Amino acid sequence: MGRNSVDRILFGAAYYDEYMPKGEDRIDTDMRMMRAAGINLIRIAESTWSTCEPQPGVFDFTHVDRALDAAARHGIDVIVGTPTYAVPAWLVRMHPDVLADTPAGPGKYGPRQIMDIVNPAYRLYGERVIRRLIEHVAGHPAVIGYQVDNETKYYDSVSPDMQALFVKHLRGKFDDDLDALNARFGLDYWSNRVNAWEDFPDVTNTINQSLRGEFDRFRRVQVAEYLAWQAGIVREYARDDQFVTQNFDFEWRGYSYGVQPAVDHFKASRGVDITGVDIYHPTEDELTGTEIAFGGDMTRSTKDGANYLVLETEAQGQHGWVPFPGQLRLQAYSHLASGADMVEYWHWHSIHNSFETYWKGLLSHDMEPNPTYEEAGVFGREVARPEIGGRLAHLRKDNGVAIMVSNESLSALDWFRVETGFPDGVGVNYNDIVRRVYDALFQLNVECDFLPVDAPAERLARYAMIVTPALYCTPAETIGRLRDWVAAGGHLVSTLRSFVTDDEVTVWHDRAPHGLTDVFGLTYNQFTRPKGRVAVDFADDAALAGTPCARAEALIELVRADAGTETLARYGHYAWKDYAAVTRHAFGGGSAEWIATLLDADTMRAVMREAVAHAGVEAPGLALAGKVTVRRGVNARGETVTYLLNYSADEVTVPSPVAGEVVVAPQVIATDGTVDEEASAALALREGATVAAGDGLAIPRWNLVVIAG
Numbered sequence: 001m002g003r004n005s006v007d008r009i010l011f012g013a014a015y016y017d018e019y020m021p022k023g024e025d026r027i028d029t030d031m032r033m034m035r036a037a038g039i040n041l042i043r044i045a046e047s048t049w050s051t052c053e054p055q056p057g058v059f060d061f062t063h064v065d066r067a068l069d070a071a072a073r074h075g076i077d078v079i080v081g082t083p084t085y086a087v088p089a090w091l092v093r094m095h096p097d098v099l100a101d102t103p104a105g106p107g108k109y110g111p112r113q114i115m116d117i118v119n120p121a122y123r124l125y126g127e128r129v130i131r132r133l134i135e136h137v138a139g140h141p142a143v144i145g146y147q148v149d150n151e152t153k154y155y156d157s158v159s160p161d162m163q164a165l166f167v168k169h170l171r172g173k174f175d176d177d178l179d180a181l182n183a184r185f186g187l188d189y190w191s192n193r194v195n196a197w198e199d200f201p202d203v204t205n206t207i208n209q210s211l212r213g214e215f216d217r218f219r220r221v222q223v224a225e226y227l228a229w230q231a232g233i234v235r236e237y238a239r240d241d242q243f244v245t246q247n248f249d250f251e252w253r254g255y256s257y258g259v260q261p262a263v264d265h266f267k268a269s270r271g272v273d274i275t276g277v278d279i280y281h282p283t284e285d286e287l288t289g290t291e292i293a294f295g296g297d298m299t300r301s302t303k304d305g306a307n308y309l310v311l312e313t314e315a316q317g318q319h320g321w322v323p324f325p326g327q328l329r330l331q332a333y334s335h336l337a338s339g340a341d342m343v344e345y346w347h348w349h350s351i352h353n354s355f356e357t358y359w360k361g362l363l364s365h366d367m368e369p370n371p372t373y374e375e376a377g378v379f380g381r382e383v384a385r386p387e388i389g390g391r392l393a394h395l396r397k398d399n400g401v402a403i404m405v406s407n408e409s410l411s412a413l414d415w416f417r418v419e420t421g422f423p424d425g426v427g428v429n430y431n432d433i434v435r436r437v438y439d440a441l442f443q444l445n446v447e448c449d450f451l452p453v454d455a456p457a458e459r460l461a462r463y464a465m466i467v468t469p470a471l472y473c474t475p476a477e478t479i480g481r482l483r484d485w486v487a488a489g490g491h492l493v494s495t496l497r498s499f500v501t502d503d504e505v506t507v508w509h510d511r512a513p514h515g516l517t518d519v520f521g522l523t524y525n526q527f528t529r530p531k532g533r534v535a536v537d538f539a540d541d542a543a544l545a546g547t548p549c550a551r552a553e554a555l556i557e558l559v560r561a562d563a564g565t566e567t568l569a570r571y572g573h574y575a576w577k578d579y580a581a582v583t584r585h586a587f588g589g590g591s592a593e594w595i596a597t598l599l600d601a602d603t604m605r606a607v608m609r610e611a612v613a614h615a616g617v618e619a620p621g622l623a624l625a626g627k628v629t630v631r632r633g634v635n636a637r638g639e640t641v642t643y644l645l646n647y648s649a650d651e652v653t654v655p656s657p658v659a660g661e662v663v664v665a666p667q668v669i670a671t672d673g674t675v676d677e678e679a680s681a682a683l684a685l686r687e688g689a690t691v692a693a694g695d696g697l698a699i700p701r702w703n704l705v706v707i708a709g
Contacts, residue, residue: 038380046081296338660709
């Protein structure tokens, strides 16, 4: 192990000796069951502050020690989490202000993640428990790394401490010049002007998105600073061969969905050695692999392509998530296909009390083997073998497409909703548009990375095509970099609601899109809602000829294309027939494409397919789009590894897109979670077999083939 990488594929589960029913001592039984399933790692201690420190200054690491010693006896590694994301009752009693005030009112004790992360008392006592715990465990041979906090966010804190620090931030940013602040944020509107710092109002109910957006950005900075603060404490005790990570998460819609509103993953990841993440997703008939890939691609991109750790994913999970036979194995390999070096379940055993009683782990409440546990063992034992795991670890990507994302745009479009322009929650939001673009590329087997909005020019230069879905807030520096990148030969694809404001949410007051009208060869100054009655018609003589007519969704920008700009589609409505819906324009050595409305999923996929071809992006899996999902990378040996993933209930036969050796062959998983040896033996593909490009590959339902060549 090392500070920035692991030495093999880690496979594990979160383990809580503290949560076991009273009188139940089965820790060695659990470890033996883990070993039998190929599990080589557990994660402990996160969220157990009240057990580690039952009273102020009184520490009890009994459960931590039991887990560490048992893991060591059975050859299992351990990640120790700092226990700070759920506060003990005694701390709230002593210092009620550690609970965050939110727009819903004062915080109340009970749930996790209810703290004001900048509160001095919370920091003081948090530092003490971190120091005592990490000092206690750092020398233990089972400990390979640490997780600082868990799913950290700013918890929508509008507490006095958070707002006082925000005002200090503004005073520094504007050199104590209130006139500059008022002018920059447009605070004269509705008498929001602030004429004395001592009069600075509570921002909870501000109607000014420039101020609101700045507060959101400030709070995201506090998350990054908080994690770096914890990591710094941990590193004072950690050995050189131990890493520090954090378990980031995404916008939650009952599963991991989109860019996280309360954390800038790119900035917050700077404080840790290896980025960690939790990825939860629909399963059973709804399993598509999209969320696994989205979460992995985003997490890998936080450290510019470095491998990452999946610190939590589902085993049985919530109601309706018990995997069909074959799905758990398919899901685990899917994480590796995106560049993960670890797959870890939350959690090992289903707990018997409290809020997450029915967020079930690998084991059910009887703690006996079950089909989910058995199938986890199929995967675990496979990747434990060097001839498989050794060839799948440390997968590196060399993608030609990137999607540029922005937390500032997310915040702004939550306030100025795409369809109404008001914070009314109506219609699509920023992440819906991001996912419409990402999902189209995923379905086309066009792999992509993510870029922060402030990515430097040298990072942009690696890509042949960059997409900016609804990049509403864009710094002038970014616009300049994108302009130069197109001139140097790149293909820029931008959607509606891009380049509308600066990064402080002030709308540019020149022709739209700001600074790029000559790059895109167009402008517009009006837009409206299509209300389901505006068609998008593709020109018969243009690159997208033959694309079926579609319905515009959410908003239509009334684009006027310049002479020399190719109009790929127009609006099929008598009032808007003279305006372009999709355009492309040559600029310098490159080109720029504008999508002026939200296209439905099928049409977005058709537009992205043509854009990828126009950009000259190599996409070997494109021919198999709609049949199997193709994910690729280069392993530590320099071999190209190709995953063919069948997310369907039907067997598919496809021509192999590559030549090479079968590293992972299909296995038929029986209803009891074990390998159906007879049915698997009847399959044509075998581990170690050689295939040629074009050979027919039969992949059973919810199954996969991995080829190295």
